Amino acid sequence: MALVRTGRRLAVLLAAVGLLVSGLFTGTAAAHGSATDPASRNYGCWQRWGHDFQNPQMATQDPMCWQAWRDNPNAMWNWNGLFRENVRGNHQAAIPDGQLCSAGLTEGGRYRSLDAVGPWHAAVKPRQFRLTVTDQARHGADYLRIYITRQGFDPTTQPLRWSDLQLVTATGRYAPGNGIYQVDVNAGSRTGRHIVYTIWQASHLDQSYYFCSDVIFQ
Template identity: 35%
Template structure:
């Protein structure tokens, strides 16, 4: 009897412990991930301040709220987007241009799932003119991608994204809304977006081959067939000469007779 009570008590205690770790962006990495133990960036000034403010750095993948159901702006207040309004993660909301930043080198994003869930992802990027020294607001963000129920690949969700035209320092905001649990996860990722490379491609040069111009052939008069007028004129001349010859012959014949 006592053993049964002990087992039941232990099960109740275990069920009361929240499941640790679920997921967060790792490439480019979220603020929480970059402040986690073992990351060189954990010693940065913003990470140290966040940890001093109570950031549970080992729980970098557990920034979640229950029963949001897509009402993100109603549940997560301006200025607290990176912490999702959770007091223990409030250090992630610290406005600063010193947050560790990832220089984007590709359009491939990775979201590591330490405990996989079904759900959809929404990606936002800060608008042109973003200032990292000001508290982040919903109006600072522009949604650019939604991916419903992506497949899990080697423990992660992978995405090919196409950002709106941006350059310089910006922030990627990721929302993972579960469908198999009531939870929604939030992450802030600081990125540096390189200016698009504009290359002017000169048109191919056309090389003209130098050669001696060939004269345009002109048909000689002997080779050209005579025209109708020419033929008529020549016939007339021949006829006239023939007539003169006949007349001359007649005159000579009469002279002999006389």
């Protein structure tokens, strides 16, 4: 009987561990959101490698994602949780230069690898494009603010600072709806590699999301 009870306890323990691991590696169930087109850095890494994140070929094919997965896999599994609370609209005071892509090392520095300087995978876009934020929790938006780096900034060699960004689009409110918020963006005369920086101010409380998306303008 003792062996039976021990076996049952072991089965229960293994089942609990299985649920924990399953929850860790399938992303957060109570999700928030991210820029999905052009993809934020961590959403793009999850999208490209989430099914194959231990593949050593990532090191040569996608080196910036490789360093991000090595640093903290939860930055990708939790691609929808890159936010700060109670910023009160004072974004520049809350997020230091060099930490814009990690939202000022939010969540205990979970997303710090997103600030790494280097050749991040970049989406090719025309200079007039539509940006999409996907809000899985349907929080709504007080506004979106879309910035693009100035011409001449090189994200492969320079850390991102507020002075490198230029505001190109600011929106009004979005109702939660289907959780898809889109805005048409005009990059002006920019060419080559840039960072599109999106601030999504959620409506359900003072919760601000910050996304770095790497693009190459044709």
